[in-house]
Every structure is written in C-alpha cells, then in structure tokens.
Amino acid sequence: MTSEPQDQRPPLVAVASADAVLRHPEVGEHLLTALERERAGRFRQESGRLDFTAGHLLVRLCAARLLGVPADGLVLAQQCPDCGLADHGKPYLPDHPEVHVTLSHTRGVVAAGAGFRPIGVDVELAVRGGSLRAVARRVLTPGELAAVEASPEPNLAFLRQWVRKESLIKIGRARLDTLGEIDLAELPLDVPPGAPLRSRHGDLHLLDWTDREHGAAVAAVSTAAPRVVELTS
Template identity: 55%
Template sequence: MIVRWAVAGPVTADLAFTALEREKAARFRFGADRLAYLAAHALVRECAAELLGVPASGLVLGQRCPDCRKDDHGRPFIEGHDGVHVSLSHTRGFVAAAASRTPVGVDIEGVGSAVPDEVLAPAERAAGPLLRLHRWVLKESLIKVGATRLDELASVDLSVVTGEGGFAWRGWDLRTEAVAGEAAVLGVAGEPRRT
C-alpha cells in the first residue's frame, strides 16, 4: 500500500487531467480549493504510478458511482488497471492519496475542523476535539472502502481509537496520524494483511 499526503499547491507534474476533472476543479469558488482538488488528483496518480512502476503522466483517473453508474461521482479508479484500488482526499491546504492491491480509503482534515456529534457513536462524543478528528478521518476512510455508509456513522464505534496509531475495526486495518507539524490529521483504512 502506498499512502502519501502533501500540502496542497500548484501541480507541476505533466499530467493529463480529464475534461471532467478540469470542469469539476473550475466549479470551486476559491482558488485554494481548486488547487487542493487538482493536487489530490495528481497525488493519487503518483501513488498508483509508484505501485505499478509506470509514469504517472500516462495514468487516467476516473470515477464511477456503483449505484447509478454515472461517471461524474463515486469511487475513483485508474483506467485500465482493475487490480489497483485508489483513494484520495482534499481539504483546504492539505491533500492525501493512497493506492493498493486491496481496497483502501484515505481522508485528511485540517486540525480545527469541527466534527458534529451526529457522526459519532455515543461513547465517542465526550472526546476532545483532536481525538474526535482522529476518529472522523478513520470513519471517512471506512466509507471510502465501502465498510460503512454516511448514514451509519453514529453506529460505528471507534472509541478504541485513542489518538495516533494503528487499530482494527471489523477486519479492517486502521491508521491515523498527525501530519504537517500537527496541522492536519490523516486516516487510512485498508484490508488486513493476509499471512
């Protein structure tokens, strides 16, 4: 599994963003959000390229919704590489991406992002803001691997998560850490290693 995070900034790599990616980036109201969107899409290509041993410039990122089958939203994938799973995340100022041969989900949030009680299990709600954020990025990562859904988050009890480190939840390996000088929190969910 390849997992990377970065401070969002202009994309300098020679990548072929799709027309849909360029259109979606243009919809963001603020330039910082456009930069983060494109930086995350570049970073996920770099992760997949490293996993595959090919240049990132030749990889095309697509999306497809498993429910409605439309290509303008849904789980991302690398065209022509069915055995590669990818995930990406962007928030103002930070991006994260992952590529793996097994399902993977990644999320990143800036410290100070509010986590509403509605997405936390009752046992998680008394936690301080930073611990709530660690649990939130892991829950978002679990959504991205298909282990849960947004409307089920209050039933996902991650009170075992006590800060940075590795954890397990229903057969998924979870990892969370503070990054960027503790300015952001990264969460990753992936299938456990098979022995």
C-alpha cells in the same frame, strides 16, 4: 517493476501540501482528463481548484509507485454507484481494474492511496471554520462520544474519529447514515505529530497520523497494512 506478488504488496498512502504536489516533476495539470479539468473549473475559489487538482495528481503518483509505471500513463475516472454519473463517486483506474485508489483534499493539504486491496484515506485540517462536533451525536456511538467529550481537546478527538469513519466510507464499510453504528471507541484519540500510529479494527488495518507541517488529521484503512510513502520530492 517489482517482482513481489501483487497480493503481498502493501497499499501505499501519501499526504502532502497541494503546492508540493503541483510542483512535483512527474505530474502536472496536463495529466487531468477533460472531465477532471471541467470539474476543477467549477470551484469558485482558485484555492479549491488547486486542492482538487493536487488530490487527483497525488493519487496518480501513488498508483504509479505501486505499479512501477510512469504517472503520466495513468487515467483516473470516477463513477457514482447510486446515480451512475461520472463526475463524482468512487475513483478508479480504467486501465488497471486490479488497483484500488482513494483520495481526499482539504484546504491546502491532500492525501491519496493506492493498493491491490480496498483502501480508504481521509484528511481534515484541525483548524477550520465551524466545528465538526456539531454532527458528533449523529456519527459517534455513546462510547465514542463519552471518550471525545472526556478528552482534553474534544475537537481534535472528534476530528480523529471523523477521518477514521470517512475512511471506512471510502472502502465501502460504512455509509453516512450508518456511521453511528460503528464503534471505534477502543482506538486511541491522541495521535501526536511524528510516526504514524497503527491499530486494528476487526479485519481492518488502520493508520493514523498527524501531519506535522499542517496540523492535519489523516487516517487510512485497508485489509492490508498500509505504508506511508514520500512522493513529493
């Protein structure tokens, strides 16, 4: 395990195909808790079950890399702060309360993060049934909406702001009903595939990138600069 002080270690984030995570030699469905397996079984389609499973395994890999421990020794739980139920809500590691974890999954692609500071991550496919722009006026400020509508690819521009704002929800800086009050209009909307784009918003570090293989928009946010890691080889 690294001797670097915990508060100086950057949060780690990863994005991968669900298939790649499920093939990873360090993890498998046997690591899921009984509740996670029950939740996975609720999906009507096998693809949804596999995406859910891969997301819950990838977050274990991120936390294991952060802590320098085997992934098979980590237990993941969730709890809703509103209703108190344990089958949804913010994920956490009961045995490592000092670690913050986050995860997201969409069709065939998953993202996850772990850090000693709050961290949020979100991933969405650029190609999807229906348009997220249907909710644009509810979640964007006037400045953000104008920039999105002026973009050569407004759907992709909105998707970029959407994953950023979802990440803010994940770290507790926003709620669905307050997204329209958070103005990220100063941030660039075009994030070409390749190296992640780093930016700041107040005290927050944002990391944006476009997953080249899947064309997915990914965003991570933390009070410390996140680092992208490869965890699926």
